[in-house]
Structures are given as structure tokens and as C-alpha cells.
Amino acid sequence: MMDTSHGNELDYTVALYEASxxxxxxxxxxxxxRDRLILHKISLTSFTETPLHIAALLGHLQFTKALLKRKPQLVEKVDSSGRTALHLASAEGHTQVVKALLQANMDMCLVSDQEKRIPLHLAAMRGHVEVIKELLIAHPRSISRVNLYGDNVLHLCVRYNCLDALKLFVEYSVNDEDFVNSKDNDGNTILHLAVMLWQTKTIEYLLSMPELKRKANAKNRIGNMTALDVSETCHRDFKYLKIQDILKAAGVGRSKDLNSPLLPALHDEEAQSAQPIIEEQPALSRFRKWWRYFYLC
Structure with missing residues (x-):
């Protein structure tokens, strides 16, 4: 008599993935x-994703909860790219699924994929503000993590033109001046990137923040350029002129001119740190700013 047990197991596995x-x-x-061990046998299959990955990607909340109830260890499994279910739910903006996954294991916030991206990075790249809030509440320090290319969440928000998400991160980190002025592997600040990508609204927002404006003359590692130098490498049109006007009005200078005694002290980066260009209002604590941003906006 032919053994059909293997065939049945395969059929059940296929049915499980179809259900997901x-x-x-x-x-x-x-x-x-029919098979109480079916979820335990997933690792024996040739599938690179678990049913939890699929459910999280598609935003199936009840199915996600059902899987986590029956086998909570699935939350730790990674796919062929090193991504957990939390990575996928975060990338797609499924806030309730993200919350369910965090309840199962909060430390999944810190798992990196093959490009050293954590779930917060993927949420930042897509501009999913509500997901970002949940991830930061779960692991506040994850905000400082960088990917394979030295990009933190601020750089990613600019690269992918997600201004609302960028504002959230800046509000959250406003008292950490080193972080908001951090550089990627090429030495670019988020102001450099915003100029490279011609993001006028982002540039205006960044220069409205005293914590960023004080360091607006930072130089990158490629060409030792300021944001104004970067703007002059771009195609010249109306938008170029507008960006130049914004930068110059904020006191951003050219690298070659920064040490000139004829220029005012505001062009010196260290002098700017000691003497703010704009008088700041008394800073709220990070907690109070975070609370106000989340619950009073």
C-alpha cells in the first residue's frame, strides 16, 4: 500500500500558505x-517566508493574532533577506499588525535585515507615521540605528521624501543636536541630501529649526562641500534659484568662503553653535515634547 502521509503533509502546507x-x-x-504540528513543520519546507510573514505583509490582523497564539516563536523567524514579519508590517503601514507583533516580542524592533535595516527604517522610508510612533514607544533607542550605508531614519525620510515622518523624528530628537545633524557615510547631513534632491519644503523646514540651522554650514566628505556648494552643482533653473535664496537667507555659505575674515561669524560652524542665529524658546524635555506631539496634535 502506498504511503500518502508525505503527500498529505505537502497538501496541508500549501493550504496553510493559501490561508495566510x-x-x-x-x-x-x-x-x-488535522495536524497539530503543522506550524512546527514550517521550517522543514522550502518556503522562504513563514505564514506570519505573508499575513503581516497583507495586513491580516486576526490571522496574525491566531498564528502568534498558536506558535509565538514565528515572530522571530526571518525570510531569505533577513526580514521578520515586523519588517514587512512596518513597511506596509499595518499599524494594528505591528502592535500585535510587538506584544509578542518587542525586541524584534532591533533585528536587522541583510542591509542592516530595522523595521523603523522601513517605516521611515514609506512615511508611515503611526507605525513609527509604535516602534519608537517600544524601543526609543532604535532611532539611532544606521543601515549598511550609514543612513539613519532622518536620512531615509529625506531620501524618500517623507516630510511628515521627518518632522516627527526631528520633534522627537530636538534636544539631541548631534543626532539631528548626523552624517551618512559620505558626510552628508539631511540638509545636504534635501538640497541634492531639490526638496524645497524640506529645506525650508530644516532651516526653521534652530538646532539644524546652527550647523547649516557643515561640510560633507565628497568635495568638502556645504549645502550651498551642493546646490551649485545642480541644473540651474527657477527651483535652483529659490533653493539658493533660501540657503543664503539662512546664512549658509560656500566652503571656500567660510574662513574669510570678511564674512560674519555666523558662517563658522563652531561659532554658530556657541551663538544661535535665532533665539530659542525654552526647550521642553524630550518626554514632554513626545507626549505633546503624539497626544495633543
Whole structure:
């Protein structure tokens, strides 16, 4: 008599993945009744993602909760790119799924994929503000993590033109001047990047923040350029002129001119740190700013 047990297991596994695509909890329950070990056998299959990865990616909240209840260890599994289910849910902006995954294991916030991206990086790249809030509440220090290319969440928000997310991070980190003025592997600050990408609104926002304006003359490692120098490498049109006007009005100078005795002291980066260009209002503590941003806006 032919042994059909292997065939049945394969059929059940395929059915499990189809259920994860559909978010069908009833199908999951039925499969668990037929084979109580079905979720434990996932690692023996050739699939690179678990059913939890699929459910998280598609935003199937109830199916995600059902899987976590039956096998909570699935939250720790990574796919072929080193991504957890939390990476995928964060990238897609599924806030409730993210909350469920965090309840299962908060430390998944710190797991990096093959490009050293944590879930917070992916949420920043897509501008998913509500997901970002949940991830920062779970692990506040994750904000300082960088990816393979030296980009932190601020750099990623600018690279992917997610201004609302950028504002959230800057508000959260406003008392950490080193962080908001941090540089990527090429020595670019977020102001450098915003100029490179012609993001006029982002440039205006960054220069409205005293903590960033004080360091607006920072130089990168490629060409030792300030943001104004970078702007002059761009194609010259109306937008170019507007960006130049914004930078010059904020006191941003050219690298070659910064040490000139004919220029006012505001062009010296260290002098700017000691003497703010704009008088600041008394700073709230990070906690109070965070609370106000989340709950009073």
C-alpha cells in the first residue's frame, strides 16, 4: 500500500500558505485539527517566508493574532533577506499588525535585515507615521540605528521624501543636536541630501529649526562641500534659484568662503553653535515634547 502521509503533509502546507494569503482563520483552525504540528513543520519546507510573514505583509490582523497564539516563536523567524514579519508590517503601514507583533516580542524592533535595516527604517522610508510612533514607544533607542550605508531614519525620510515622518523624528530628537545633524557615510547631513534632491519644503523646514540651522554650514566628505556648494552643482533653473535664496537667507555659505575674515561669524560652524542665529524658546524635555506631539496634535 502506498504511503500518502508525505503527500498529505505537502497538501496541508500549501493550504496553510493559501490561508495566510486569504487571512482565513477558520481554515487555519481546520488544518490545526488535522495536524497539530503543522506550524512546527514550517521550517522543514522550502518556503522562504513563514505564514506570519505573508499575513503581516497583507495586513491580516486576526490571522496574525491566531498564528502568534498558536506558535509565538514565528515572530522571530526571518525570510531569505533577513526580514521578520515586523519588517514587512512596518513597511506596509499595518499599524494594528505591528502592535500585535510587538506584544509578542518587542525586541524584534532591533533585528536587522541583510542591509542592516530595522523595521523603523522601513517605516521611515514609506512615511508611515503611526507605525513609527509604535516602534519608537517600544524601543526609543532604535532611532539611532544606521543601515549598511550609514543612513539613519532622518536620512531615509529625506531620501524618500517623507516630510511628515521627518518632522516627527526631528520633534522627537530636538534636544539631541548631534543626532539631528548626523552624517551618512559620505558626510552628508539631511540638509545636504534635501538640497541634492531639490526638496524645497524640506529645506525650508530644516532651516526653521534652530538646532539644524546652527550647523547649516557643515561640510560633507565628497568635495568638502556645504549645502550651498551642493546646490551649485545642480541644473540651474527657477527651483535652483529659490533653493539658493533660501540657503543664503539662512546664512549658509560656500566652503571656500567660510574662513574669510570678511564674512560674519555666523558662517563658522563652531561659532554658530556657541551663538544661535535665532533665539530659542525654552526647550521642553524630550518626554514632554513626545507626549505633546503624539497626544495633543
Amino acid at each position: 494569503l486569504d487571512g482565513s482563520v477558520s481554515t487555519l483552525d481546520s488544518l490545526m485539527q
